[in-house]
Amino acid sequence: MTDTLTPVLTANWADERAWTLSAYAATGGYEALDIALGMAPEDVQTAVKDSGLRGRGGAGFPTGVKWGFLPPADPENPKPRYLVVNADESEPGTCKDIPLMMASPHTLVEGVIISSYAIRAERAFIYVRGEVLHVIRRLQAAVREAYEAGHLGTNIHGSGYDLELVVHAGAGAYICGEETALLDSLEGRRGQPRLRPPFPAVAGLYASPTVINNAESIASVPAIVKNGASWFAGMGTEKSAGVGIFSLSGHVKKPGQYEAPLGITLRKLIELAGGVREGHELKFWTPGGSSTPLFTQEHLDVPLDFEGVAAAGSMLGTRALQIFDDSVCVVRAVLRWTEFYKHESCGKCTPCREGTWWLVQVLERLEKGDGKPEDLDLLLDQCDNILGRSFCALGDGATSPITSSIKYFRDEYLAHLEQGGCPFDPAASTAWAESK
Template sequence: MSDLLAPVLTANWGQDRSWKINVYESQGGYQALRKAMAMEPDAVIATVKDANLRGRGGAGFPTGVKWGFLPKDNPNPRYLVVNADESEPGTCKDIPLMMASPHTLIEGIIIACYAFNSNHAFIYCRGEVLQPIRRLQQAVREAYSAGYAGKNVLGTGFDLDITVHAGAGAYICGEETALLSALEGTRGQPRLKPPFPAVAGLYACPTIVNNVETIASVPSIINNGPAWFNAMGTEKSKGFTLYNVSGHVKNPGCFEAPMGITMRQLIDLAGGIREGHELKFFCPGGASAPILTPADVDVTMDYEGLAAKGTMLGSKAIQIFDETTSAVRAALRYMEFFKHESCGKCSPCREGSWWTTQIMQRIERGEGEPGDVDKLIDITSNVAGRSFCLLGDSFCMMLNGYIKHFRDEFEAGCNGTPAWELFPYEKSAIFPVASSHGTSEGAHA
């Protein structure tokens, strides 16, 4: 199955001390920066546009087009903000990238800032991940010492400061405008758009917000050219990307492959479903993405393929669940996460996430009331499209996906049958645990 992989971002992860600048340079690191700085800035942007690199944070917006949104006549400073918050459940791609090869990200940052004339970049990192933060800080210091950052980068007259900022650990700060608010030192809550960050972002100045993987992909594009990047992937989803596969598989992990690999192939790369079990459903793009079933295992894992199935690629956090899993319990755990992480700014999300969680908890206990499932659908129909940011839409899409495919399990919880009677939680546990004995605090799948 190794021929399915496309190691570009992960190519140097196996090197001894791969995070050190001398190791990175020995593998060709910072050659793309030299090549980019010999080009006109607009030519760098054009190269990224021609490569059809789409944002790897979930939205999939064309990166070069986004860079081109910065107003030409705005006299204020321009900023690049790298979203390294990575807090979608099941997602683990940006953090290992920053751990194994932080200079790949830093080189991409310097190229991007040169391209759209930004003299200050921020890396907003999730506060709980202390080791990646320290590694980033050390890598930034190495970049300054080597002349890749700071004053007069590589003797070109271009100045760039890079700041590593640790957040306080809030899922909502993965939303770009909430991230900017937190970076400014205020409460991490989303802002009204427009104005969009490209016009009035950090400190009300033109700002580009990109995901870690997006920026880290730029050096390889500069080195190898747009045609090389376009040779991978599908018609509209080009290049390579990092897929996380976790849950009920034999070999969970992070796999770098071309866009458009199928779900079946990714499951095979992860060693297949655990012995003696079969696939029940999977989340294709993190907790927010509506689930799919075994009938969909041949779907192409790109933006268009998943959209055609009524779900999304999202953060590419693929979570696999076998037949021992209670759909009610899985949905409730995600629902509790969204309720906890709602910033509370708008009523639809704040109240809707609370009420859906209460109803789901009683359904899990087998204490649901007749009509509760329809009530959940009614609540989500009143939240979706009416919340201030996409967090409200996210839990609505997630919950409706579970109800669509496994309504009978939800109805059983409204007819006196607790979820753990239908699906004993200890059977879905990846590691051996004691029986939950009918409580909702049982084994964690």
Template sequence: MPLTPVLTKRFGTNAPWLIENYLALDGYEGMKKAFAMQPDEIIALVKESNLRGRGGAGFPTGMKWQFIPQNDGKPHYVVVNADEGEPGTCRDLPLMMNDPHSMIEGIIIACYAVRANHAFVYIRGEAVHAIRRVTTAVNEAYAKGYLGDDVLGSGQRFDITVHGGAGAYICGEETALLDSLEGKRGQPRLKPPFPATNGLYDAPTVVNNVGTLASVPYIVLGGAAWHKEMGPEGSPGTSIYSLSGRVKNPGQYEAPMGTTLRELLDLAGGMSRGKALKFWTPGGSSTPIFTDEHLDVPLDFDAVAKAGSMNGTSAVMIFDEDDSIVQAVLKWTEFYEHESCGKCTPCREGNYWTAQILERIWHGEGTREDLDTLLDICDNILGRSFCALGDGATSSISSSLKYFRAEYEQLINQHTAAPALTGATA
């Protein structure tokens, strides 16, 4: 199937972030069409399209919207999770920088569908450039009458508040994000209750990713059948795959869900140093690693899960035969140790100890017992944390020991300091 840009169709055009240029390419046409429909019809359309959340878990978007209780007398909210902060992830920021109005249009349609009047865009605090660009785009939408009172004569009021976070990775977890929005320390909440019924300010709340909402206007315009023509039946649509590491042309590549790494490498010009592929992440550092034997696994939610990992955020980090798996896993683990909010013991203590053990192994001071201890600690973190940060932190450790245990043992057997790898990607 030929690659037809959807989410990235405006990338590379003249200043696509300006509202006039957005309007020239079907901008806000989906919103106008949505206003001619009933809110429940929009939810049914998104549900029929089988759009799944692009934030990592792949939860069906229409079903999430359907969970919002109606006629409950409470305000409803739409919250955009734009706190992109995991190593390797880099697709929400390019979307917001190049095409912020597609997200804004998706937000308005989502607000209309779930009967919400106010939305919040929570952007990672370090991404000052994205905060400024989205804020400017929101102001443009207000000036055009697409936000504010009586939008396009619909009798509806829609408001968007852009909020800059404080740079905590944990705030990418939806309930920690909600706590942070409320002015509290960003920590995950115990679930249930879920945000759909008790979210922002204890009111029904939809939390969606940037890419998820940016897909909605295209689905409203093109229809559910059109959306399902791209990608596999269980995970239709396109995805922006972020390729980084040992690849000639790193960057964002939009392709139908289910595209393989072999195909993505062809698009990106192949391996950068002429070396063989050694290991890679299908969905960021919190997903179990794959090896060269997984080159032809379709990169969609179901196929990747069947192969033993997660599609996650489609953040594909690529490493070649000269890269050390132990060093990469150590760097990722140090990240999770630093970013653990400390609320629950398994994650707070477990990541501290796995980082210490990996550091010891990397410097040639480890023992064979350390490998069993690592797996034991991972087992005590997995499924025992308040949120998925703990689970994600164990993924690279356990999967690397599954595929590359011999490399760990080699470092242990040497009993000498491991050489520093110049330019190693982690």
């Protein structure tokens, strides 16, 4: 496993007008499509399976295996198959898919065509968060270019394969990042998670067999087809193959997107990002976005792959590495995240709808210094009553920063109570000192 940057998806981002078809084609764009169309769909599926590509949207489920869950075609009751790309990127800290679609939308479009061919789908959708209008327009322009060039539509490249691709703008709900809520939204209903079974592979969009994959997962397919499964599997770690985009934000000198093999450490990534800002030290960080348990300095050398992060007590998630230095109040940061989850709860289930509201109430008391030490146990009890009991993963994700921050920073929570306010607030600290 190498620990240096390995640009694959990001290789053409710095090219002039990289988002256009001409620029993409100049770097070998759509060559993988010709290779795929010369293969049987089953062979494309096998290549993706053998590559070890795992879902890049958080769960890390093997992509090729997921495609294989589609039931065999029934000649007596034929149903269309659909590919849906989940590009509803909206979790705090997660910011890899939007720059990918902005810089090189044709990478995703080509991935959609190859993936749709592999699962025998004749209609595909890219579901994008509605607020990123500039990205939606760029995707739509790329799709239009692909149609005009014969990469989409009927009889693609003379292969006899037909595909229609629709770019769909969501209405700005975090819950629609959950795949079944996304399907409800795509069908024109309020986005709320569905009861499973049936699973989307059996009865998904319009009650038909559907594959739902993250944008980065689908965008990785052309490089796998073009370079071979063994090429991709040869990067990363044994069980977490390939490269991924690591999004560094917060208190580093050079925040941005760093594409590297899975298994790289945060220590190495921070070094590549120029280090933590001058005069400060790393305090805590998220390995996979705000819904994953926090890590601290002691986790700098944890391999950033699915197994390594899980063994250390968190989740790799979307590789959204939010870096916080010693100037940040962990209680205030956790409160802000929890307010987000309360606001974005769809309200379908009681543990999440009521639980996130109560979590905010207790955290607000603690952050203001108005609570009491027993509130920490109350918080953990509330989290325990949400974890594993909510309808979807939003409730579970809301508890992660709370439980992990109490685990690593209990003293900071208690300091708020001792000082009657946030110890990082100069006014509160002065008032506490004068009261003594």
